[in-house]
Amino acid sequence: MNYSGIDLHSNNSVVSVIDETDRVVAEKRLPNDLAKILAFLAPWRAGMAGVVVESTFYARSRIMHGLSLSGAACAAYVPM
Structure with missing residues:
Protein backbone atom coordinates (compact mmCIF):
# COMPACT_ATOMS: atom_id res chain seq x y z
CA MET A 1 0.00 0.00 0.00
CA ASN A 2 1.33 3.43 -0.96
CA TYR A 3 0.36 6.97 -0.04
CA SER A 4 1.01 10.29 -1.73
CA GLY A 5 1.59 13.72 -0.27
CA ILE A 6 1.49 16.84 -2.40
CA ASP A 7 2.83 20.18 -1.22
CA LEU A 8 0.90 22.51 -3.52
CA HIS A 9 2.36 25.93 -4.37
CA SER A 10 1.13 28.63 -6.76
CA ASN A 11 2.91 27.29 -9.85
CA VAL A 24 10.05 7.57 0.23
CA VAL A 25 9.50 5.62 -2.98
CA ALA A 26 9.54 8.65 -5.30
CA GLU A 27 9.58 12.42 -5.04
CA LYS A 28 9.58 15.13 -7.69
CA ARG A 29 8.85 18.84 -8.15
CA LEU A 30 6.30 19.22 -10.95
CA PRO A 31 4.41 22.09 -12.55
CA ASN A 32 0.78 22.40 -11.43
CA ASP A 33 -0.48 20.45 -14.39
CA LEU A 34 -2.96 17.73 -13.47
CA ALA A 35 -1.93 15.49 -16.38
CA LYS A 36 1.74 15.62 -15.32
CA ILE A 37 0.93 14.91 -11.67
CA LEU A 38 -1.33 11.99 -12.58
CA ALA A 39 1.31 10.64 -14.98
CA PHE A 40 3.92 10.78 -12.20
CA LEU A 41 1.58 8.91 -9.81
CA ALA A 42 0.43 6.36 -12.44
CA PRO A 43 2.94 3.58 -11.59
CA TRP A 44 1.59 3.45 -8.01
CA ARG A 45 -2.11 4.12 -8.70
CA ALA A 46 -3.32 0.52 -8.24
CA GLY A 47 -1.79 0.34 -4.75
CA MET A 48 -2.48 3.95 -3.72
CA ALA A 49 -4.44 4.19 -0.47
CA GLY A 50 -4.80 7.96 -0.60
CA VAL A 51 -3.50 11.37 -1.52
CA VAL A 52 -3.12 14.27 0.90
CA VAL A 53 -2.70 17.80 -0.41
CA GLU A 54 -1.21 20.56 1.75
CA SER A 55 -2.06 23.97 0.36
CA THR A 56 -2.63 27.58 1.26
CA PHE A 57 -3.29 28.53 -2.38
CA TYR A 58 -7.04 28.19 -2.95
CA ALA A 59 -7.12 28.82 -6.73
CA ARG A 60 -5.68 25.35 -7.42
CA SER A 61 -8.75 23.44 -6.23
CA ARG A 62 -9.04 22.05 -9.80
CA ILE A 63 -5.94 19.95 -9.16
CA MET A 64 -7.32 18.60 -5.89
CA HIS A 65 -10.69 17.92 -7.53
CA GLY A 66 -8.97 16.12 -10.42
CA LEU A 67 -7.05 13.93 -8.03
CA SER A 68 -10.23 12.89 -6.25
CA LEU A 69 -11.74 11.93 -9.62
CA SER A 70 -8.70 9.81 -10.47
CA GLY A 71 -9.81 7.00 -8.17
CA ALA A 72 -7.50 7.82 -5.28
CA ALA A 73 -8.90 9.13 -2.03
CA CYS A 74 -8.13 12.81 -1.70
CA ALA A 75 -8.02 14.99 1.38
CA ALA A 76 -6.95 18.58 1.71
CA TYR A 77 -5.29 20.06 4.75
CA VAL A 78 -5.37 23.83 4.80
CA PRO A 79 -3.57 25.49 7.73
CA MET A 80 -5.39 28.48 9.20
Missing part, protein backbone atom coordinates in the same frame (compact mmCIF):
# COMPACT_ATOMS: atom_id res chain seq x y z
CA ASN A 12 4.50 23.96 -8.85
CA SER A 13 4.07 21.09 -6.43
CA VAL A 14 6.35 18.63 -4.69
CA VAL A 15 4.77 15.21 -5.11
CA SER A 16 5.92 12.35 -2.88
CA VAL A 17 5.00 8.68 -2.78
CA ILE A 18 5.70 6.72 0.41
CA ASP A 19 5.12 3.10 1.28
CA GLU A 20 3.58 1.59 4.42
CA THR A 21 6.96 1.72 6.20
CA ASP A 22 7.24 5.51 5.53
CA ARG A 23 10.01 4.94 2.98
